[in-house]
Amino acid sequence: MSGLAQGPSVCFSGDVGRMSDCLASSLTCLSFPAEFFLSLLEKMQTQEILRMLRLPELGDLGQFFRSLSATTLVSMGALAAILAYWFTHRPKALQPPCNLLMQSEEVEDSGGARRSVIGDSPQLLSHYYDDARTMYEVFRRGLRISGNGPCLGFRNPKQPYQWLSYQEVADRAEFLGSGLLQHNCKPCTDQFIGVFAQNRPEWIIAELACYTYSMVVVPLYDTLGPGAVRYIINTADISTVVVDKPQKAVVLLEHVERKETPGLKLIILMEPFEEALKDRGQECGVVIKSMQDVE
Template sequence: MQTQEILRLLRLPELGDLGQFFRSLSATTLVSVGALAAVLAYWFTHRPKALQPPCNLLMQSEEVEDSGGARRSVIGDGPQLLTHYYDDARTMYQVFRRGLSISGNGPCLGFRKPKQPYQWLSYQEVADRAEFLGSGLLQHNCKPSTDQFIGVFAQNRPEWIIAELACYTYSMVVVPLYDTLGPGAIRYIIRTADISTVVVDKPQKAVLLLEHVERKETPGLKLIIIMEPFEEALKDRGQECGVVIKSMQAVEECGQQNHQAPVPPKPSDLSIVCFTSGTTGNPKGAM
């Protein structure tokens, strides 16, 4: 009586009622319930484990002695700067390849239009496109060397990262260019870094670069690669001043047809040069 009273208070069915309920189910339903229980049990025992942070997230830095308040990361041993965290991720190229490996070719680059769901490129899709673009650059007189500087003049988007990774894949150096730099600073950077190839997102930026060449301000610029569609007249204008205009898709297709094995950089190699806006003189490059 006491057990029945407890079950009644808890509003739980009695064991006899449960038995009657299961006996009323068909064999197919019972098999389905058993299969669902097995799947749930397997998921609970094999579900992904949460990644452990490399340090206490509430205490990520510590004050450096006799520094007047300077702080350093607690990751690493001693006051030396941390050069890498994983032994197989010492360069930006290796960092990406590690992501490809540990993610199991998971989603890599996401993008969306306003009020639309995200679309994703997988790690392998990004890796393939980077190799195709990099191989295409090699077919257009670029060298797999840290002496080869490639300008990227675009807003944040998947193609920006693909262009950056293409450079890392073949040991070339990325030089970001920004609208906020202004035409004078962009012209100065192209000349100073001896940039012969620039990847842009919009045709308008290609026009801006062509104007510099037409005024003989950046005579070393020979190739402009455009991410978005453009009119054929732009190619003709480029040809008149000795600049080849190509779509990014065309360069990737060229690289796919003439694929070259990656030429990964060494940890000591230069990977990127970021220039300042030059508000107090000419822009300065941080390597």
């Protein structure tokens, strides 16, 4: 029994790791069942871990809860109930209608054309609804099925949205398109109307004005440099451009003054502008009008 007397005294004076090694080496000298000492070792290790992590034992935890006020306990219970309700009623993730890694399949004998895997018919889909085969018809269908609901929304920073109804948008588009015809634009697919503006309701209204009278809308953008606008105007033979800001109208006039876009004849501005800009346009043969006047 000398091993039993000396072994534990050395182990308890060191850390848990050395105690484990020492007890394990002393098991051969013990007459008690080895399982008893192993369970004792595990319990001691658990208590040591709890102490190191500063976690209370079960007895201390119960005393901790008993020390809390009724208000605190009710608050904790309410929080637990809210979390439980959220976990059981939280929105489920939407399931995609198809494998997102394989959303299309090749059409046989088509030279590499592909079709969506959504749908039962092998025929290529040209339209969803019989009464919505053109962009103009798509908008008119929206007007009808929405019951003249909200169509275009806009807002200033930190302000609520303001909405234009479908009918308001339809009326303005028709008025603008009619005004374009009054300024020598032709109601055909050979008539290209440029739009040089950021996203805003007037952009969509100008687009719908073109659809209403079978004209083609051509977006203009200068992200590739000022030469991109000049190139698009000349390539599409654009004579009329709708712009949002006077600064962009100045850019267009500079191209005309340098005789780089001789076909440009009409600039329609969404925002107010000074009379001097109109005079500058007259000097180089370009008419400048407000969108409100054209409507």
